[in-house]
Amino acid sequence: MNNWGVSEQAANLHRTSLLWDMVFPIEPWCGNDYDKLARYQTAGFDLVSLCLAGDNHNIGEAVQRIASARTEVLAHPERYRLVCNTQDIRHAKFEGQLAIFFHCEGTRCFERNLEMIESFYALGVRYTLLAFNQANSVGGGCAEKVDGGLSNFGRLLVAEMERVGMMVDLSHTGRKTTLDALEISTRPMIFSHSVVDAVHSHFRNLSDEQILACAASGGVIGMSGSSGYLGDATSQNETIFKHIDYIAELVGPEHIGLGLDLVFDNKALNDWIRTRADEWPGVDSPDWPGFSYAVPEQMPALTQLMLDHGYSEPAIKGILGENWLRVCEQVWR
Secondary structure, three states: OOOOOOOHHHHHHHHHOOOEEEEEEOEHHHOEOHHHHHHHHHOOOOEEEEEEEEOOOOHHHHHHHHHHHHHHHHOOOOOEEEOOOHHHHHHHHHHOOEEEEEEEEOOHHHOOOOHHHHHHHHOOEEEEEOOOOOOOOOOOEOOOOOOOOOOHHHHHHHHHHHHHOOEEEOOOEOHHHHHHHHHOOOOOOEEOOOOEOOOOOOOOOEOHHHHHHHHHOOOOEEEOOEHHHHOOOOOOHHHHHHHHHHHHHHHOHHHEEEOOOOOOOHHHHHHHHOOOOOOOOOOOOOOOOOOOEOOHHHHHHHHHHHHHOOOOHHHHHHHHHHHHHHHHHHHOO
């Protein structure tokens, strides 16, 4: 066995694949600083998308956060490559750099100004969630009791995102709003970090209808590593695989990726979430267990698990990153 503790076949597959995590929030207050990116590289990752802003921020705050991230990434060309196009991703792997682009969790940071979409794209933001748990001017959030669907403004925003080349992300968004967006889609849409309601029921998880509609658009669903969504207090690979396998059986492995959404300081995050019961239903219960997360070091063993269950090497390469690359090639301008 090798230093990852998996078979040589799994290690070689893991090493040669384009390994991609679609979601890493940069929030030093909960342990998510730039130093943690070294763990991704040691675990074999080639690309990480950094979440920098969203529905908790206005335009000014978002631009400042993005400017800070650009400064950090561009200051270390020996470690990182800021992605402008998909060629940058393969070049970064060849050069041993970690490819990085940015995303936002929610559209409040656009402040209903459609012109900001192209500006954020120019700064490196390659996808944005429509809403984060709660309703905003675009549509419903997944934690709302009533989801009114995609608003008139939301339809304009989706059209502008598609024109610019910014991917539409439907994670954390209400079910009706996601289906409305997918109905008008002209390009693939994604769920960057979501798993399956039929495997574990949770207000954040996806119905079969959502999974089928995402696949029909050509999109990809990134597997979250969050215990609460997975239905596993310790976020084991076996549980992640159950969600992978369900989607693969329903629509095919070509619509699956990774979006771990890892937070390193669970306690700090859980303490903060407990103060926001309007955004996270159920967290005010004394029985709420809090979140824990899968970590990058688990991924070689997940590769092994997929091999053990008969997944082909091309299918596994797709899940590890090539499926995300395909969607980016179809959407980015």
